[in-house]
Amino acid sequence: MRLFARGCGLSQLPYTATAEDLSIRDRLEIETHAASCPECSAALRDAHSVDFALRRAFAPLREQRVMLAPGRVRLALGSRSVERSTLFRLPRVFGRLAEVSVMVGVTLFVIGGSVEYPQSVAPQEPRSVIHEYFRRQQPTDEIDYFRWLRLTHTDEAKTVNEPVRFPVGGRYDYDLVEFVQVPTASPR
């Protein structure tokens, strides 16, 4: 005894039968089965009505036309049709490569020539305001002269400060003035 009613396993057939190119024999088989199976009979009836409604609805759409010429396709293909095999493209590739390398070289030359390499510059000592003041003053007496000399001609002062002594009768045939090498913040 069947406790639960199960759907017919062939109930899919009627719906797809409308779309399939079935032979007359297959159609007859479906009709025969539908005559004895209420579920398939109802499905067949439904499928026909839905199929009819769909065909009627899509009928005007199937008449749609588009005004397109095959020239559009040729236009889309135009650039590609000119291209040939890779062997034909090789000279063009080399030419392009030469152009690019020249461009890169010129660019590097222009950029490299315009940039000055930084020179090794000795760090400048901070200039003292007091030194600047005394450097501008004209020497009035001997002491001032030596002070001025020490402030302005520091290179000569270094030379003089060297411990090497020339022989007597030479350039420094007198008692050299010993300059204090260490700069002082305040004038003496």
Add this chain to the structure above:
Amino acid sequence: MKPAGKAEAGGDLRTDRDLVYAARDGVIEAFDALFYRYRDGIFRLGLAITKDPSAAEEIVVDTFARAHRALARLEPNDSLRPWLYRVAVNLSYNRRPRKNVVLSSLEDAADEALANEEGSPPHVAEQAELRRLVLGAVDELGPKHRLVVMLHYLNGLNLTEIAEVVDCPIGTVKSRLHYALRRLRTHLAAHPELGIEPRRPLLATGLRARRPITAPVPIEDE
């Protein structure tokens, strides 16, 4: 239904296979004949998927451009029609919708097609309304089921060709079509003017119909 590879009436009488062979040999007219044979169908399909007429035109051009590039690889023994539709479907789904474009549904396209229909105005309006109902129901289907319905009812492809287009077994196509038609039947049964009867209990066929449970109501003594 027109079998694949056959020449259309009024057009070039050669088959697709002959035209593909001729196009391979560089005969431009052969490729043009293929274009004229399939451009409308591909346009309709592209329009139904993208809902954008200019996009559908571009899809036609792109599809035939691809076909032209693939001429050397095409197997003329296979049917050309499913191959073209498959390319068109892929192009349609891969196309990004353009901004600021008013998309037209299937119903709008049907209205445009029916603009010149003859008949009394009430009759034309009634037919347009029925079409709008059916095509609106088709639009509500899922993309896979909708595609199968469109390929069959709009482009006239049979199940074997649809299976080639969507690249799945024919059993899957049957299942999708069955599901789509049943769904449409459920949708359209609410409109009796379409002639689709609502599902009734199968009383006359020996199956027991579902009846509401009616238990006897006890009468309470006051």
